Amino acid sequence: MSDAMATPPHESPEFTNASEFTVTITFTVAGGARRQTAERRARKTAARLADAATRISGVVEVSARGGVSYDRKPSWPSPIYFSAANSGFAAPTAPQRMSRYVAPEHEQALQSLAAANAAFRERQRDDEQRRRAVGCSNAQRAPYGLQPNGCACAYCRPGEHALDAMVHDDAGPNRWRTYRCLCGVAVSTPGGRCVAHRGVELILLAGDPADLAQLDFAALER
Numbered sequence: 001m002s003d004a005m006a007t008p009p010h011e012s013p014e015f016t017n018a019s020e021f022t023v024t025i026t027f028t029v030a031g032g033a034r035r036q037t038a039e040r041r042a043r044k045t046a047a048r049l050a051d052a053a054t055r056i057s058g059v060v061e062v063s064a065r066g067g068v069s070y071d072r073k074p075s076w077p078s079p080i081y082f083s084a085a086n087s088g089f090a091a092p093t094a095p096q097r098m099s100r101y102v103a104p105e106h107e108q109a110l111q112s113l114a115a116a117n118a119a120f121r122e123r124q125r126d127d128e129q130r131r132r133a134v135g136c137s138n139a140q141r142a143p144y145g146l147q148p149n150g151c152a153c154a155y156c157r158p159g160e161h162a163l164d165a166m167v168h169d170d171a172g173p174n175r176w177r178t179y180r181c182l183c184g185v186a187v188s189t190p191g192g193r194c195v196a197h198r199g200v201e202l203i204l205l206a207g208d209p210a211d212l213a214q215l216d217f218a219a220l221e222r
């Protein structure tokens with residue numbers, strides 16, 4: 001497997017170590033016979049500067065804002081629309097010109113990051129939900145990977161649940177073992193539930209510890 005396959009684009013050093021930089025360039029253009037000529041030329045110049053930035057090696061994203069300024073302070077800065085731009089907003093008067101350039105590999109990393117964040121949030125939501133179903137006192141914190149105190153549920157203490165039940169035993173109840181409801185209360189059979197959690201199922205999510213998967217007694221019987 002190559003490194004490119006092993007590392008998601010948003011975890012590559014090109015992306016994680018990327019640096020944003022803003023430069024303020026102030027220039028003055030000569031006026032024309034008509035009042036608007038200078039400003040139009042100035043906007044074209046700004047667009048060419050933005051276009052030029054996209055052609056520089058290593059530049060993966062460009063956007064620009066500018067406007068008529070006084071003493072180097074633009075009074076009403078607005079997006080510069082340039083021809084190399086491929087995303088962002090389209091110019092109101094020239095839709096083929098857009099406001100932001102993103103290199104394909106950078107775009108891929110941004111999408112990869114967005115997908116990873118969405119997956120993380122979804123898992124967090126699912127984890128909160130399954131914890132709430134068994135009355136987990138850590139439902140709000142969703143601290144998977146930690147061993148928080150104060151809760152005996154299977155999601156907080158998968159290792160202890162697995163050990164108590166000795167899931168490697170032969171199938172069927174063993175009177176020397178302690179079987180626990182997902183909430184931690186002792187019950188008489190593997191995969192059993194206390195009165196409060198009758199019908200509540202073990203929910204497994206991607207990235208769960210192996211011990212938790214072993215508590216899936218229903219799956220063992222299948």
Ligand SMILES: [Zn+2]
Nearest residue numbers: 136151153156
């Ligand atoms: Zn818990």
Ligand SMILES: [Zn+2]
Nearest residue numbers: 181183194197
């Ligand atoms: Zn229970």
